[in-house]
Amino acid sequence: MSGTLQINQLVKRYGGLLATDHVSLSLAAGELHAIIGPNGAGKTTLIGQLGGEFPADTGSVTFDGVDITTLKPAQRALRGLARSYQITSVFPEFSVLENVALAMQAHCGHSFGFWKPMLRQPELVEPALLAIEQAGLTHRARTPVSELAHGERRQLELAMVLVAQPRLLLLDEPMAGMSHQESGKVVQLLQSLKGRYTMLLVEHDMDAVFALADRISVLVYGRIIASGTPEEIRANEEVRTAYLGDEVLPV
Numbered sequence: 001m002s003g004t005l006q007i008n009q010l011v012k013r014y015g016g017l018l019a020t021d022h023v024s025l026s027l028a029a030g031e032l033h034a035i036i037g038p039n040g041a042g043k044t045t046l047i048g049q050l051g052g053e054f055p056a057d058t059g060s061v062t063f064d065g066v067d068i069t070t071l072k073p074a075q076r077a078l079r080g081l082a083r084s085y086q087i088t089s090v091f092p093e094f095s096v097l098e099n100v101a102l103a104m105q106a107h108c109g110h111s112f113g114f115w116k117p118m119l120r121q122p123e124l125v126e127p128a129l130l131a132i133e134q135a136g137l138t139h140r141a142r143t144p145v146s147e148l149a150h151g152e153r154r155q156l157e158l159a160m161v162l163v164a165q166p167r168l169l170l171l172d173e174p175m176a177g178m179s180h181q182e183s184g185k186v187v188q189l190l191q192s193l194k195g196r197y198t199m200l201l202v203e204h205d206m207d208a209v210f211a212l213a214d215r216i217s218v219l220v221y222g223r224i225i226a227s228g229t230p231e232e233i234r235a236n237e238e239v240r241t242a243y244l245g246d247e248v249l250p251v
């Protein structure tokens with residue numbers, strides 16, 4: 001299985017501020033690795049650097065042995081590194097299935113007939129239905145996107161990413177703004193995807209992080225202060241100190 005990621009001494013500066021300060025990290029194929037840290041620690045910046053939105057000032061990123069440091073987001077996506085958040089090209093009046101089929105079409109470029117009705121193209125519909133099933137939305141496949149609940153929209157975003165068959169998923173706060181019940185569903189969903197994809201998860205919901213992660217890295221002021229299994233992180237004094245007054249680590 002592929003989907004390995006090596007992050008080597010990655011730096012992003014905003015003026016005098018080091019948002020990511022020589023971050024190094026390795027993700028094994030199939031691992032779910034969570035990044036946690038107080039507000040402003042640099043988590044979003046790191047995800048942006050891995051997705052290719054923010055070019056690295058220095059350092060490198062290697063994906064399945066290929067140096068992707070200078071690649072644009074679309075080039076990274078084509079290689080199988082996908083970022084799941086804020087899909088901008090959702091058509092609210094179209095169904096879930098149509099939106100995921102469109103994402104498939106966009107991923108494949110012009111190899112499919114634009115003149116044919118989309119839902120009559122099995123090469124689009126079949127992978128779309130599979131991705132919708134993986135995202136737990138089969139019962140809503142024919143529902144217009146405008147009728148989806150907030151949590152279901154996040155599931156749709158995931159389906160639109162999964163349809164491109166990525167090997168590594170960058171998940172930027174997938175539980176943000178969700179009810180307890182909705183985030184429980186997403187935890188279940190990510191649990192079901194574990195091992196099939198390598199996943200890098202940035203999330204403030206500590207219960208979700210500790211339930212899901214194989215390993216956790218703690219980012220504080222742009223630096224990784226600890227990396228380890230959930231048990232090791234929970235027992236780490238420096239980590240506990242960093243979190244005083246912020247999120248509470250689950251016991």
Ligand code: ATP
Pocket residue numbers: 014017019037038039040041042043044045046
């Ligand atoms: P949160 O958990 O609150 O989302 P975060 O860990 O994702 O925070 P970042 O958003 O990556 O942290 O921010 C890291 C640091 O970089 C913060 O001090 C932030 O103020 C700063 N920063 C982020 N974007 C910019 C920018 N465009 N210009 C200047 N400073 C920035």
